[in-house]
Amino acid sequence: MEQVAKRAGVGKLTLYRRWSSKEELLAQAIEQEVSADISPSAADVQALAPREIVERLLPAAAETAASPGFRALVARILGSAVSHPELMEIYWRHYILPRRELAAALLRRAQQDGLVAADADLDVVIDMMAGAVTYRVLQPDPPDAAEMLRYLKAVYRQAGLYPAGP
Template sequence: MTNGRRTRGRPRDPEADDAIMRAALELFVERGLEGANIEQIAKRAGVAKVTVYRRWSSKEELLIQAIERARTLVPENDIWATTDTVAPPVDERLVDSWAHTLGDGRFRAILAQLIGSSVTQPSLLAAYREQYIQPRRRLIHAALERTRVGDRPATDADLDTVIDMVVGAAMYRMLIDPDASADPAATRQYLEAVLQQADRLLRLPDVPHQQEEGPAPA
């Protein structure tokens, strides 16, 4: 006996995979997690339910893979695992991918549903965070750690806070001020400005705590 799935028969059809993931995301945006059930996903994708279940064990597994594919254009994990720089110059492929994602109205709707579902059905966001967000965050943190050589970033810099600031700025831009993301050139300029500010924070020397002022020396 084996724990792996059987692999006999015809190989997976990538076109069917794409159709299923596309249908899953469309239904997720339109109806939320509850409405994106396997039966409706299969119907919209034009496949049998068994075709979906052969590929994914649950709709949550299907959705988090589809969301990750929609989020990025490049294999970011591979880039972060080898990069020695964080804020400018960041790998151009990363900046291009981020700019595209920020300006993607479809992904903005996906992200809004993902965050919204965390209130009533937190399992989806929890699974996505565990499988994709946390591993990517660890790679980014490790990339920042590698730049500590030569006191860059500052040896006491709170790297997690810096990561939160950059991610938070991007999400604010996407969800709260979506019109500002419509112009790809302006979006890229915004991202570069955010990264420059993060780089500035990382380069700041240690700031001693200011002591209370006493009487001036005679």
């Protein structure tokens, strides 16, 4: 916290007024690093067709997922889960959980539209999609943005959220 305060030109007290712990500060810094353009808004989930939302978000998601910064961020977060469980808990609560809730809402809409099986376990579907992307970006030869877009389309197609075709 001391180094962050010094770099920002403020006192540590100023930081602690805004963030109760270094984990809270770090979780928000992580959120700032990842573009908000890769998650649907709650309003979009209610107003737009699931496939329209996915088609709109995939290019930005592919750019983000293919970036070296995102790759490093994912590796660091996963790597710190055991040694810093409080960071992972805060990151989960502030970043992952809200996005999982939006993804679940999107998948429920897709179920209503007949795109996703009515008996699909949405937590499993979300885990499969997120796990596929995480696995892909952590490979030794990660994809560039074009390949990541192709891969994301395939992942979303398997989940029923992207239309079949080339």
